[in-house]
Amino acid sequence: MSQVEPLIRLTVHGAAGRMGQRIVALAAKDPQLSIISAIDSPSSPVAGRDAGELAGIGKLGVPITSAISSSTDVIIDFSTPEATVKLMAICAERRIPVVVATTGLNEEQKQEIAAASQFAPIVFAPSMSLAVNVAMKLVREAAKALKDIPDGVDVEIIERHHRFKEDAPSGTALKFGQIVAAEMGQTGHTHGREGQTGKRPQTEIGYHAVRTGDNVGEHQILFGLMGETLEVYVRGHTRDSYAYGALAAAKFLAGRPAGLYTMADVLGL
C-alpha cells in the first residue's frame, strides 16, 4: 500500500506583495502544500483580509496577519531586507526552514542569513527562476572560456524591471557579475556612464538598471570582444517563473539539515 505523505505546512512572508500573492495562488493548488499562515507588515492596510481573496483565488480561510504560527514547516520570504533580517532571528530560534528570495540586502544583512543557517536550513537566492539559474551556468562557462582573450573582453550587464522595484541593480544582476568576476578577475564596477568617462578599463563590470512599466525581469549579460559580441539573454514572462522555483525550494528544504543552500542545489544544476 502506498503511504500518503503529510502536507507541508507553508507560511508566506510578504503575502500581500506582488510575489507573495502569486505564492499564495500557486501553493493553494499544490497537492503537497497547505498554506497555514500569510504574514505581512503589522502596518499593512490589508491586515485581516483573506490571503486567497487578496490573491484573486477566492476565500482560503487564511487571514493576512503579522504573527508566525509555531506549527509551520517552512516559510517562503518575498518581503524587504529589514523584514527578512527580523525573520532570520525567529527562524534561527525556532529552527524553521526558510526560502529567502528578498533582494537588496547589504553585507551585514546577508551575514544575518548566514548566521541563521547554522540553526535552520535556508535557501537564499536572488532568482528562483529555472531559466535564470541555467543562464548563470552558461555565463560561468562563457567567462571561463573568454578570460584569456589577448585583446580583452568587456562585460556589461543590463537588467530591466518594473517601475515599483526598490533596489538596483537587481540581486540577479549582481550575482551574474560575481560569477563573471570569479572567473575573469574584474575588480571594479561602474553603474551607468555619463560625461567624459575616458576609455573603458577591462578591469570593471558595467551595470545598467532599466525601470519601465510592469516588466517582471530581464537580464542581458554582454561579453564584448573585438569584432563580435556574445550575449546571454534571459527574460521572465510572468512572476510565476519565480514562484514555482520558490515552491520547489520549500519542498527541497523539508527534512534538510541546517545550512545555506542555493537554487543550483534545489534544481540539481
Ligand SMILES: NC(=O)C1=CN([C@@H]2O[C@H](COP(=O)(O)OP(=O)(O)OC[C@H]3O[C@@H](n4cnc5c(N)ncnc54)[C@H](O)[C@@H]3O)[C@@H](O)[C@H]2O)C=CC1
Ligand atoms: N528571488 C527571486 O526570484 C525574486 C525576488 N524578488 C524580491 O522579492 C522582494 C519582494 O518583491 P515584490 O513582491 O515585488 O515586492 P512587494 O513590495 O510587492 O512585496 C513585499 C511585501 O513585503 C511586505 N512587508 C513589508 N514589511 C514586512 C514585514 N515586517 N513582515 C512581513 N512582510 C512585510 C510588504 O508589505 C509587501 O506586501 C524584493 O526584494 C524583490 O526584489 C522578487 C521576485 C523574484
Ligand SMILES: O=C(O)C1=N[C@H](C(=O)O)C[C@H](O)C1
Ligand atoms: O523585484 C523583482 O521583481 C525581481 N527581483 C529579483 C532581483 O532583484 O534579482 C529577481 C527578479 O529579477 C525579479
